[in-house]
Amino acid sequence: MPTPSATPPGSTPSTPGTPGSSPAPDARARRIRRSGPGRHHRRGLAALTALATLTVGCSALRTQDPDPARASAPAAPPAAAGTPAVQAAQGQAAPAQGAQLAQAQAAQAAQAALAAMPAARPQAAAGQELNGRLAAAEQQAGVQQVLAAARRWGLAALPLRAPAPPAVKPELADGPGVKRLPGLPPVVYRVPTSDKVVFLTVDDGAEKDPQFAAMAAELGVPMSAFLSDYLARSDYGYFRGLQAHGVTLNNHTLTHPDLRRLGPDALRHEICDQQDHLQQESGTRPRLFRPPYGEYTEAALRTAASCGVTAFPLWNEEAFPDHLEWRYADQVFHPGDIVLTHFRALSGDWKGTMPDMLRRVVDAATAQGFAVARLEDYL
Structure with missing residues (x-):
């Protein structure tokens, strides 16, 4: 049997890998250690470590997915042992790579455990819920509060809630319920809307009933007040209290005259001076004006428009x-009807209190399927 040749003493060793040369034993051992099963084992461990890192990272990304539909979807189950994918991986594993296969199976078990865990809902979805x-x-709680208030104030039924205000207010063109001259504020008897709403408006300001204010606030009934200064001036604080609960304060002249009998200067005094006065008292300049007795002229329309009135x-x-x-023979509410009443105390033609009046309006509207809405949301 031939004996392996040795390098003669004093000669230069052959370079490893050079044709016709044999590497030294220690070099060969180093090569075996670099290229043997241990190196493949370490590469497999590194790959599995990376796979596990990606798996956990993807799971964490799923929990942060802002899309609730994707975030709530169950994670795909890992390939079970015995499936073609696992069999192929097992067929390629050499006996010397048993540790690598065991590591792969451990990784699969870890994936299965992660898949079995319920997916965490995104923070945004949890916050929305x-x-x-x-x-x-x-x-x-609000419904219960209004129900308790309805019982306390003797209503026949829970008032209906008004729909959300329209994104675009109705066009106030000349037609049924609206009279309009070119360039002048429209005169509105009925707001053009299909919403089943009516609007409660309260004139003058003579009576300042705290029970009425409390009832309106507790029930959340929207209203619009049209104030005459000579009656309201004794206690504008009462009307500011109504305003704090959503009641709007509008113009009904200084002294409640018949506008048909006034000249230009008197019209400006009655309408525009009350605009200034209400702005000073309430902090808001009125947009709506109701003429006393419902009587007006073209000159009154023009004067009111000059100082900020829009309807x-x-x-x-x-x-x-x-x-x-x-007003009409059918004696029922229609969508967009405007209801007039007054700040009045018990008297000859006012047989009751202001809470009695409010109860009657709300009960009648509710019985006919109508809600009371805010006039300024539509005009």
Whole structure:
């Protein structure tokens, strides 16, 4: 049997890998260690480590996915042992790579455990659910509060809630319910809307009933007040209190005259000076003006427009504590009807209190399927 040749003493060793040369034993051992099963084992471990890192990272990304539909979808299950993919991986594993196969199986087990865990909902989705529950709870509490107020104030049924204000206010063109001259504020008897809403408006300001203010606030009934200074001036603080609960304060002249009998200077005094006065008292310049007795002239329209008025709302029905007066023969509400009433105390023609009047209006509207809405949301 041939004996391996040795390098003669004093000669230069052959370079490893050179044709016709044999590497030294220590070099060969180093090569075996570099290229043997241990190196493949380490590469497999590194690959599996990277795979596990990617798996956990992708799971973390799923929990941060802002899309609730994707975030709530179940994770895809890992390939089970015995499937073609796993069999192929097992067929390629050499006996010397048993540790690598065991590591792969451990990684599969880890993936299965991750898949079995419920996917965490994104923070945004959890926050939305919490906000939704809080909103539902607040809405329920609000309904209970209004129901208790309805019982306390003797209403026949829970008032209907008005729909959201229209994104675009109705066009006030000349037609049914609206009279308009070119370039002048429209005169509105009925707001052109299909919403089943009516509007409650209260004139003058003579009576300042705290029970009426409390009832309107507790029930959340929207109203618009049209104030004459000579009656309201004794306590504008009362009307500012109404304003704090959403009641708008509008113009009904200084002294409640018949505008048909006034000249230009008197018109400006009655309308525009009251505009200035209400702005000073309430902090807001009125946009709406109701002429006393429902009477007006073209000169009154022009004067009011010059000092910031955009519409003249009149009315279809008038409310009293003991009855309603209807403008039309059918004696029912129509979408967009404006209801007139007054700040009045018990008297000969006012047989009751202001809470009695408010109860009658709300009960009548509710019985006919109408909600009371805010006039300024539509005009």
